[in-house]
Amino acid sequence: MNKKIIIFIMPIIILIITSLIYLGFISSFKQFGATNNRFIAVLNKFDTLPEGSLIFIGDSQIREDISCLLIESKLNNSECFNLAVEGIIPSQIMPISFLLTATNPKAIVIGVSPLFFYEGVNKNNDLFFFMNNRKGIVIDKFMDNALTKDEKELLFMLPFDKALYKRKFVLQYFLGLLNSFSSKTQLRTNPNNFKDPYIYTENQPASQLDKKLNDSAVIGMFDINKSSKRQLDIFGHFLEILSNNKLQVIVVQMPLNPLLTDTLGADSLQNYHSYLSLLSQKYNFTLLNLQDDFAKDDFTDLTHLNSVGRQKLAFNIISGDYHIIQ
Amino acid sequence: MLLLISIVMDYYLGKIIALTKNDAKRKFYFIISLIANLGMLSIFKYTNFFIEIMNYSGAILKTGFSFPTLNIILPIGISFYTFESLSYTFDIYQRKLKPCKSLIDYAMFITFFPHLVAGPIVRARDFLPQLKKKISFIPENFKYGLTLVCWGLVKKVVFADNIAIFVNQFFADPTKFTGSVPIMLGALGFGIQIYCDFSGYSDIAIGLARILGIYIKINFDKPYLSLNVSEFWKRWHISLSTWLRDYLYISLGGNRNGKIMTYIYLMITMILGGLWHGAAWNFLVWGAYQGFLLAAHKLSQDLKINMLYWLGGVRKYLHLIITQYFVFLGWLIFRISKTEYLSYSIIKYITFDLTDVSAELSVLWTSYQLSFIFIILFIILHIYTIFNRDIFDKISSQDNFYWGIYLFLACLSLFFLAPTQANPFIYFQF
Numbered sequence: 234m235n236k237k238i239i240i241f242i243m244p245i246i247i248l249i250i251t252s253l254i255y256l257g258f259i260s261s262f263k264q265f266g267a268t269n270n271r272f273i274a275v276l277n278k279f280d281t282l283p284e285g286s287l288i289f290i291g292d293s294q295i296r297e298d299i300s301c302l303l304i305e306s307k308l309n310n311s312e313c314f315n316l317a318v319e320g321i322i323p324s325q326i327m328p329i330s331f332l333l334t335a336t337n338p339k340a341i342v343i344g345v346s347p348l349f350f351y352e353g354v355n356k357n358n359d360l361f362f363f364m365n366n367r368k369g370i371v372i373d374k375f376m377d378n379a380l381t382k383d384e385k386e387l388l389f390m391l392p393f394d395k396a397l398y399k400r401k402f403v404l405q406y407f408l409g410l411l412n413s414f415s416s417k418t419q420l421r422t423n424p425n426n427f428k429d430p431y432i433y434t435e436n437q438p439a440s441q442l443d444k445k446l447n448d449s450a451v452i453g454m455f456d457i458n459k460s461s462k463r464q465l466d467i468f469g470h471f472l473e474i475l476s477n478n479k480l481q482v483i484v485v486q487m488p489l490n491p492l493l494t495d496t497l498g499a500d501s502l503q504n505y506h507s508y509l510s511l512l513s514q515k516y517n518f519t520l521l522n523l524q525d526d527f528a529k530d531d532f533t534d535l536t537h538l539n540s541v542g543r544q545k546l547a548f549n550i551i552s553g554d555y556h557i558i559q
Numbered sequence: 560m561l562l563l564i565s566i567v568m569d570y571y572l573g574k575i576i577a578l579t580k581n582d583a584k585r586k587f588y589f590i591i592s593l594i595a596n597l598g599m600l601s602i603f604k605y606t607n608f609f610i611e612i613m614n615y616s617g618a619i620l621k622t623g624f625s626f627p628t629l630n631i632i633l634p635i636g637i638s639f640y641t642f643e644s645l646s647y648t649f650d651i652y653q654r655k656l657k658p659c660k661s662l663i664d665y666a667m668f669i670t671f672f673p674h675l676v677a678g679p680i681v682r683a684r685d686f687l688p689q690l691k692k693k694i695s696f697i698p699e700n701f702k703y704g705l706t707l708v709c710w711g712l713v714k715k716v717v718f719a720d721n722i723a724i725f726v727n728q729f730f731a732d733p734t735k736f737t738g739s740v741p742i743m744l745g746a747l748g749f750g751i752q753i754y755c756d757f758s759g760y761s762d763i764a765i766g767l768a769r770i771l772g773i774y775i776k777i778n779f780d781k782p783y784l785s786l787n788v789s790e791f792w793k794r795w796h797i798s799l800s801t802w803l804r805d806y807l808y809i810s811l812g813g814n815r816n817g818k819i820m821t822y823i824y825l826m827i828t829m830i831l832g833g834l835w836h837g838a839a840w841n842f843l844v845w846g847a848y849q850g851f852l853l854a855a856h857k858l859s860q861d862l863k864i865n866m867l868y869w870l871g872g873v874r875k876y877l878h879l880i881i882t883q884y885f886v887f888l889g890w891l892i893f894r895i896s897k898t899e900y901l902s903y904s905i906i907k908y909i910t911f912d913l914t915d916v917s918a919e920l921s922v923l924w925t926s927y928q929l930s931f932i933f934i935i936l937f938i939i940l941h942i943y944t945i946f947n948r949d950i951f952d953k954i955s956s957q958d959n960f961y962w963g964i965y966l967f968l969a970c971l972s973l974f975f976l977a978p979t980q981a982n983p984f985i986y987f988q989f
Contacts, residue, residue: 240698243963244705251970401979408928 259399264406267422268319272360274424275316279332285311291344293319294487297537301428303547311339314427323468325360330474332369340481347505350460361387375470437534446496457505472516482518488527493535521555569644570665573651573658592648600641608838636676640669647683656684664690673764679778679798694772703955704769709969711762716977718933719755723982725930726752733904738914742907746887749894751937786878788852803832826850845892
């Protein structure tokens with residue numbers, strides 16, 4: 234073949250080959266990080282969720298605090314599933330509301346804390362990416378207005394753009410692999426564990442807790458007055474959807490370490506409680522406040538229960554103290 | 560429209576200047592070109608800056624007046640094509656260039672797409688003669704051009720954009736860090752980011768031009784290997800620094816009016832060069848800082864000061880480190896527009912405060928591992944080029960198999976290593 238033609242055609246062929254190599258690799262790549270993998274597993278779980286189940290949803294507090302293995306021992310002919318995802322916020326739960334209602338659960342238990350409504354840290358927009366093109370993900374008019382341009386872009390991304398977007402996880406994965414060789418602590422992560430998915434096994438040292446308690450940015454995250462109005466509104470809409478579907482909904486104010494609640498202003502906690510009480514009256518759901526039953530020794534850190542706290546919570550649920558199982 | 564006005568005006572003014580015999584009239588027509596070009600640039604780029612200065616002065620003098628800033632959109636590439644147009648009329652005025660015979664050719668020179676938006680600032684005397692040659696497909700040009708385009712893309716998309724993840728987060732609030740080392744890393748990160756970003760664009764522009772058979776001179780020549788600031792400016796944004804030297808510094812008087820005036824001309828040239836980058840105080844200060852460094856270096860040469868002579872062979876490396884220390888301090892001024900952040904960062908940069916150094920480095924490494932890996936990789940590659948000059952000539956002159964492997968690796972790295980978040984070229988804003 235003419236030398237000039239080869240030089241001209243070769244780059245085009247190389248571009249096609251590299252594109253195919255990339256697309257082939259990325260279509261089989263499934264490592265998106267612990268949180269995203271967990272979220273994907275939760276989305277997949279909806280396909281096989283039995284009717285009449287007790288479903289727990291929320292962020293890492295629910296993941297750490299709820300042991301379905303302990304709860305199931307007292308359930309009659311129904312199963313318990315802990316579908317919590319670390320850092321998830323109402324705008325990311327709302328699109329799966331129709332998946333939730335379609336499973337016709339016995340009850341939906343939503344664990345919340347002021348952090349659940351704070352957008353500063355919990356902004357894993359990639360969760361929208363994983364909802365893209367998923368069966369059962371519905372965006373109603375309210376959500377269409379509430380979601381940001383970036384969130385909608387991820388939610389409705391086209392296949393080729395999706396393939397390109399996925400590359401952000403490739404580098405992270407390989408870096409994570411490298412780091413895992415030097416890391417001393419191995420977290421107990423299994424995205425498909427819906428029964429007892431806690432991952433924290435050690436209590437944080439007092440010095441670290443002190444550091445957090447003295448950090449105004451950390452404390453600010455738990456102040457309902459600094460919460461995102463958008464998230465508060467979306468949560469209200471989410472409850473409205475569940476209420477319209479005549480589902481039994483229990484909203485649980487998850488316990489916070491007393492060290493933290495003592496640091497937070499009384500009026501902040503009062504506003505938080507008032508907000509949930511108002512919603513409870515409006516949408517007729519059960520509101521539980523677990524705060525007073527837990528001491529600082531029940532926690533691994535400022536928000537998550539340790540094994541002692543987890544058992545105490547499960548015992549209270551099983552023994553009917555909180556009327557979750559009826 | 561603005562571009563069209565600029566093209567038509569300078570094309571005909573160039574013709575008139577060349578045809579006019581009377582020196583005073585030639586000067587008059589040249590001044591018209593100067594005022595018109597700089598006027599357009601000033602209106603679109605500096606109006607709000609002047610309004611802010613007036614308002615600031617008014618507040619200090621308690622005059623009570625305050626003008627609202629205007630909603631002016633900066634035309635893309637105006638800083639670049641204005642300097643190209645000016646160099647055209649200036650060269651004709653100085654009788655170094657004959658006017659272009661065809662308006663189309665002149666328009667082609669100004670609007671030639673690879674360099675229109677962000678340079679390099681091409682001279683008419685280098686570009687226009689090339690249009691007279693017949694354009695044909697030359698395999699060597701195609702190979703060299705594509706080699707350069709691919710490398711430019713890798714520099715921009717893989718290096719600059721990955722480093723930008725750290726730089727953008729870091730400079731959002733540098734006061735979060737208490738020690739000097741994070742500030743130095745921020746300066747290093749931005750210095751490498753802006754180099755990869757801008758030289759990457761220049762490589763793409765030069766490569767595309769070469770594919771089309773047009774030769775454009777290199778715009779960057781390993782600036783971070785410079786042994787003094789003067790050398791740095793001979794290696795950094797060469798098309799701008801030579802433009803400033805030929806049309807501003809020499810026109811002001813260069814080194815013809817004594818040493819003191821030379822230093823002053825250097826300062827003026829660099830202050831205006833700084834302002835060319837953007838209408839903001841930090842660019843003005845950055846320009847003044849660069850002028851000061853150049854003047855200080857010139858002074859040390861004039862006085863034959865060489866404090867490090869006793870170091871022998873190690874001296875070269877120490878010169879390199881000291882030069883880059885001052886260059887990267889300059890990048891802090893360039894990057895940070897908020898006065899409190901800038902003063903904080905400069906103080907930290909020069910005081911070598913090692914408070915919490917290991918804890919802060921650990922936080923930075925954990926949060927921005929990827930960016931740091933690309934910073935380290937860039938430093939290794941930059942040093943590697945000391946031993947391998949003309950690397951693109953070597954790659955493009957390889958037989959097709961090895962050249963194909965280079966393209967293959969470049970394409971793969973673009974697919975796999977580019978971050979999801981795209982960043983526009985930094986110099987697009989200028």
